[in-house]
Amino acid sequence: MKKINSKVNIITKKKNLGKREWGKEDLLVLIPKVLSLKLLKIKKNKEGGLQYHRKKNECGYILEGKLKITFQNSKGILTSKILKKGSSFHIPPGVIHQERALTDCLIIEASTPHFNDRVRVEKKFNLPQNKGLPTTSLKEILLK
Numbered sequence: 001m002k003k004i005n006s007k008v009n010i011i012t013k014k015k016n017l018g019k020r021e022w023g024k025e026d027l028l029v030l031i032p033k034v035l036s037l038k039l040l041k042i043k044k045n046k047e048g049g050l051q052y053h054r055k056k057n058e059c060g061y062i063l064e065g066k067l068k069i070t071f072q073n074s075k076g077i078l079t080s081k082i083l084k085k086g087s088s089f090h091i092p093p094g095v096i097h098q099e100r101a102l103t104d105c106l107i108i109e110a111s112t113p114h115f116n117d118r119v120r121v122e123k124k125f126n127l128p129q130n131k132g133l134p135t136t137s138l139k140e141i142l143l144k
Contacts (some may be wrong), residue, residue, distance in 0.1 A: 021131050022101070023045035027088065033143055036113040039106070042067070044138040049101035049132045050119045052093070055141055058111035059090040067106030072096035078125060096121055 010140065014026040022042050029037040042065075050070070062083050069079045069089060083089060091097050116136050122129040 004114065007013075009086040015022055017129075022068050024049055030113060030144060033113065036115075036144070038109045038111075040109055042099065042101035042107065042137040044104050047130065048098055049095060049118070049130060050098040050122045050125065050127060051120050051135075052096045053091075053117045054119065054138065055079055056111055056114040057091075057093055057118040058089065058109055060107045060109040061088045062086065063106040063108060066102040067105050067107070068102055070098045070100070077138050113144045115144055117141045 010028050014028050017027055017038075023046060023086040024041040025038060026039045029035070040060075041079055062085050064085055067083045067087075068080055070084060072095065073079045078096075080112055112129070118133055118136050120129060120135045
C-alpha cells in the first residue's frame with residue numbers, strides 16, 4: 001500500500017469562481033494540470049455565449065433540470081438537443097457550443113484545467129452577442 005504524502009489534501013473545499021451572468025460556478029476539485037471538477041448552477045432562461053475552446057476538453061452530467069445544448073454538427077450547421085436529469089455530454093476542443101437552461105439546472109462539469117479558454121463566435125453565425133465573458137487570447141489561457 002502506498003503511503004500518502006502528508007501534504008496531499010484528500011478532502012477539498014469548493015471555491016466560488018466569481019459572478020456569472022447565468023448563475024454560479026464553483027470549483028470542487030482541482031488536480032493540477034490534469035482535471036477540474038465544477039458544480040454549475042444555471043438559472044432558468046439563462047445561457048452562456050456561443051463559443052469554442054482551443055484547449056479545454058469538457059464533459060458534464062445533469063443533476064437537475066432541462067438544458068438545451070446548441071452545437072455545430074459535422075456539416076457546420078448549428079443543431080440543438082435537449083438534455084434532462086441523468087443526461088451527460090462531451091464537448092471536445094474546437095467544438096462550437098452553447099448551453100441554455102430551460103429550467104433551473106444543476107450540472108457537474110469535469111474538464112481539463114484550462115481556465116480562461118474562450119472564443120466567442122456569435123458573429124460567425126450572424127447572431128447578436130449576449131453579455132458575458134469575452135474572447136480570450138491564447139496567452140490568456142491558464143493551465144492550472
